[in-house]
Amino acid sequence: MNNNDIIRPENLVYKKPSLLNDAHMHYCPGCSHGVVHKLVAEVIEEMGMAEKAIGVSPVGCAVFAYNYIDIDWLEAAHGRATAMATATKRLMPDKLVFTYQGDGDFAAIGTCESIHSCNRGENIAIIFINNAIYGMTGGQMAPTTLLGQKTATCPYGRRPDLNGYPLSITPLLAQLDGTCYVTRQSVHKPASVRKAKAAIRKAFENSMQGKGTSVVEIVSTCNTGWKLSPEKANQWMEENMFAKYPLGDLKDVESKG
Amino acid sequence: MAKVRGAVTVNTERCKGCNLCVVACPSKVLDLQQKEVNNRGYHFAYMAQPDNCIGCQSCSLVCPDACIEVYRVIEK
Amino acid sequence: MNDKVTLMKGNEALAMAAIRYGADGYFGYPITPQSEVLEKLEEEMPWETTGMVVLQAESEVAAINMVYAGASCGKAVMTSTSSPGFSLMQEGMSYMAASEVPALVINVMRGGPGLGTIHPSQADYFQACKGGGHGDYRMIVLAPASVQEMADFVGLGWDLAFKYRCVSMILADGLIGQMMEKVVLPEQRPRRTQEEVEKQCPWAVTGRTGMRPKNIITSLELDDDIMEANNLRFQATYRLIEANEVRCETVDTDGCDYLIVAFGSMARIAMKTMELAAQEGIKIGLLRPITLWPFPSKEVAQAAAGVKGILVPELSAGQMIEDVKLAVDCKVPVKHFGRMGGNVPTPEEVLEALKKELINA
Numbered sequence: 001m002n003n004n005d006i007i008r009p010e011n012l013v014y015k016k017p018s019l020l021n022d023a024h025m026h027y028c029p030g031c032s033h034g035v036v037h038k039l040v041a042e043v044i045e046e047m048g049m050a051e052k053a054i055g056v057s058p059v060g061c062a063v064f065a066y067n068y069i070d071i072d073w074l075e076a077a078h079g080r081a082t083a084m085a086t087a088t089k090r091l092m093p094d095k096l097v098f099t100y101q102g103d104g105d106f107a108a109i110g111t112c113e114s115i116h117s118c119n120r121g122e123n124i125a126i127i128f129i130n131n132a133i134y135g136m137t138g139g140q141m142a143p144t145t146l147l148g149q150k151t152a153t154c155p156y157g158r159r160p161d162l163n164g165y166p167l168s169i170t171p172l173l174a175q176l177d178g179t180c181y182v183t184r185q186s187v188h189k190p191a192s193v194r195k196a197k198a199a200i201r202k203a204f205e206n207s208m209q210g211k212g213t214s215v216v217e218i219v220s221t222c223n224t225g226w227k228l229s230p231e232k233a234n235q236w237m238e239e240n241m242f243a244k245y246p247l248g249d250l251k252d253v254e255s256k257g
Numbered sequence: 258m259a260k261v262r263g264a265v266t267v268n269t270e271r272c273k274g275c276n277l278c279v280v281a282c283p284s285k286v287l288d289l290q291q292k293e294v295n296n297r298g299y300h301f302a303y304m305a306q307p308d309n310c311i312g313c314q315s316c317s318l319v320c321p322d323a324c325i326e327v328y329r330v331i332e333k
Numbered sequence: 334m335n336d337k338v339t340l341m342k343g344n345e346a347l348a349m350a351a352i353r354y355g356a357d358g359y360f361g362y363p364i365t366p367q368s369e370v371l372e373k374l375e376e377e378m379p380w381e382t383t384g385m386v387v388l389q390a391e392s393e394v395a396a397i398n399m400v401y402a403g404a405s406c407g408k409a410v411m412t413s414t415s416s417p418g419f420s421l422m423q424e425g426m427s428y429m430a431a432s433e434v435p436a437l438v439i440n441v442m443r444g445g446p447g448l449g450t451i452h453p454s455q456a457d458y459f460q461a462c463k464g465g466g467h468g469d470y471r472m473i474v475l476a477p478a479s480v481q482e483m484a485d486f487v488g489l490g491w492d493l494a495f496k497y498r499c500v501s502m503i504l505a506d507g508l509i510g511q512m513m514e515k516v517v518l519p520e521q522r523p524r525r526t527q528e529e530v531e532k533q534c535p536w537a538v539t540g541r542t543g544m545r546p547k548n549i550i551t552s553l554e555l556d557d558d559i560m561e562a563n564n565l566r567f568q569a570t571y572r573l574i575e576a577n578e579v580r581c582e583t584v585d586t587d588g589c590d591y592l593i594v595a596f597g598s599m600a601r602i603a604m605k606t607m608e609l610a611a612q613e614g615i616k617i618g619l620l621r622p623i624t625l626w627p628f629p630s631k632e633v634a635q636a637a638a639g640v641k642g643i644l645v646p647e648l649s650a651g652q653m654i655e656d657v658k659l660a661v662d663c664k665v666p667v668k669h670f671g672r673m674g675g676n677v678p679t680p681e682e683v684l685e686a687l688k689k690e691l692i693n694a
Contacts, residue, residue, distance in 0.1 A: 001262055003264045003307055006262055006263065007266060008328065011328040011329055011330050012328055013312060013327050014325070015326045016268075016323035016324070020323055022271075025322060027321065029273035029274060029275035029299065030275030030277055030321060031321050033321070034320075034321025034323070035318075035320070035321045038321075038323045050541060050544065051540050051541050051542055051544060052540045053540060054539075054540055056402075071547060072547050072549070073549045074538055075549065075550065075553055077398060077401075077425065080398035080401075083395040083396075084399065084405075086388070086395075086399055087360060087386075087388075087400070087406075087410070088402045088403070088405075088538070091357055091402075092406060092527070096540075112391055112392060112395070113391065113395050113398070116390075116395065187319070189281065190281055190318040190319055229276070230276060230277050231276055231277065234277075234280075
């Protein structure tokens with residue numbers, strides 16, 4: 001049996017989700033954003049929610065998410081995505097409303113909106129990409145930048161006396177009564193991609209079932225910002241990021257019964 | 258005994274040559290083109306050892322640009 | 334006696350008029366002197382009757398972005414605030430202008446700068462009319478001078494916002510907001526159904542109903558030529574608004590010797606000044622701009638023809654006076670009189686100022 005016998009429509013087991021269009025994504029080679037975009041598109045497609053989904057894109061590398069996933073989108077001002085999602089969901093409760101935000105957007109400039117949207121228990125899903133750096137503006141320090149990590153604005157490594165400590169925001173959100181599901185995932189290995197997809201699906205389903213706010217943090221790489229190859233960036237993430245941002249569910253109201 | 262056979266196609270123009278699929282493949286099927294590049298100048302991925310493919314989708318799962326389609330058959 | 338006449342505060346009239354208009358949502362944050370808008374809405378519980386969403390946001394920043402989202406969804410949404418809160422909203426104003434979405438924003442002005450005072454002021458004229466946020470944009474600015482106009486301009490503001498896909502603003506002050514007057518509220522209109530919203534606003538973000546092509550509301554455009562084209566389109570809309578939507582009221586301007594140009598509360602006070610002046614044989618006319626942007630420049634120039642001078646009393650250091658001077662092209666003496674810090678002048682003070690600045694000058 002040669003390749004031509006295998007590559008037949010009836011044998012297809014994986015293809016690009018059709019909601020992820022053919023536009024060339026502007027992300028750097030190996031960027032985690034691409035994987036998460038793909039998962040978001042797959043989940044919406046599999047839930048049959050393409051007509052109901054509304055995404056809110058951030059300011060940051062994912063600002064152009066709306067160019068790649070073929071659903072309706074709002075492009076928020078920096079940090080205000082959850083405020084926009086709040087109003088959108090309240091005005092149209094039958095829609096699937098989610099935000100897609102980076103660490104600067106969600107955990108620095110947008111912290112107030114992030115916390116209060118979660119605390120109100122808005123029936124939205126939040127996809128939070130934590131790669132510990134500002135990618136779009138060229139690799140500056142993020143709220144989640146690790147101690148000792150070098151960035152353009154802490155070129156000798158983050159120091160607590162100068163720059164403060166890395167902010168682990170999802171455990172804070174897990175404490176709030178309004179959140180129903182808070183989880184940390186990654187997309188660096190096939191198994192982790194599968195788990196991340198299940199988490200996104202769960203978050204989206206929670207929002208449609210009116211259970212409250214779901215937060216899916218994806219601990220991610222920014223190989224360009226970190227000045228590493230994609231492969232080395234994954235290794236660095238495993239060795240450094242996971243200690244500060246351990247993977248797993250932080251809160252799942254459902255599982256507690 | 259049934260044998261699982263797989264194959265992938267790579268959208269070579271979409272591929273950015275990040276190498277993550279090459280690393281993720283448990284059967285060492287994939288590699289990046291050493292000399293050939295696509296229109297954007299990337300050394301794209303291809304099946305260097307097609308006979309080893311088991312259609313496990315590891316490559317397609319980790320691919321940030323969704324350029325890999327996976328096919329699988331069970332040979333009897 | 335019309336049994337529909339009720340007595341209420343200007344701020345309460347804003348809230349009631351919004352419900353009656355069939356508004357879809359209000360998002361706001363308490364700030365004196367306009368907190369009665371949110372209080373009244375929460376008291377009325379319109380979500381139980383019309384389905385209108387009312388939400389106390391965590392800040393003015395969040396509130397304006399909630400409005401931005403609601404407007405982007407084609408909904409009739411609003412916020413209200415007072416001066417410091419409106420400063421916080423400027424980013425959102427700019428984004429809404431850039432995204433060409435219709436919204437209603439109300440500023441019940443208080444004295445600034447800074448935290449300033451909770452008492453009335455008109456010192457946010459520049460911020461409202463010249464653009465407080467970044468970039469070249471305008472919004473329609475309506476200046477009510479009575480509780481009735483507070484109620485009427487809610488519907489007018491939304492109608493204009495949807496007509497031109499722009500932001501309408503009601504620029505009131507603490508006096509109009511807190512003042513109780515009789516008012517006739519508009520009849521209750523039903524809220525538009527989702528189908529009607531999508532028909533009226535095919536550009537709105539609603540989900541891809543029937544898998545129509547996707548709608549994106551964004552203010553971002555990195556292609557310089559497209560962004561310039563966007564700006565030219567905004568400007569064309571603004572020219573259209575300038576041509577069609579100027580509103581003002583004139584009182585006794587025919588054959589007057591002196592003209593007062595004043596808006597909002599200050600125009601009410603000027604009406605009394607005119608009476609006092611008439612007793613002394615001084616003929617004063619009043620031009621009250623109702624739209625501060627677009628400014629009634631032609632109307633001011635017309636009313637100014639033949640007058641000996643113009644007084645522009647404002648609850649500020651003099652802001653609208655610049656537009657009056659431009660309107661008359663410096664052909665007539667234009668003088669400012671103002672009180673600041675939350676102080677409101679008496680009609681006598683205004684008359685004294687007119688005598689000092691124009692008659693005895």
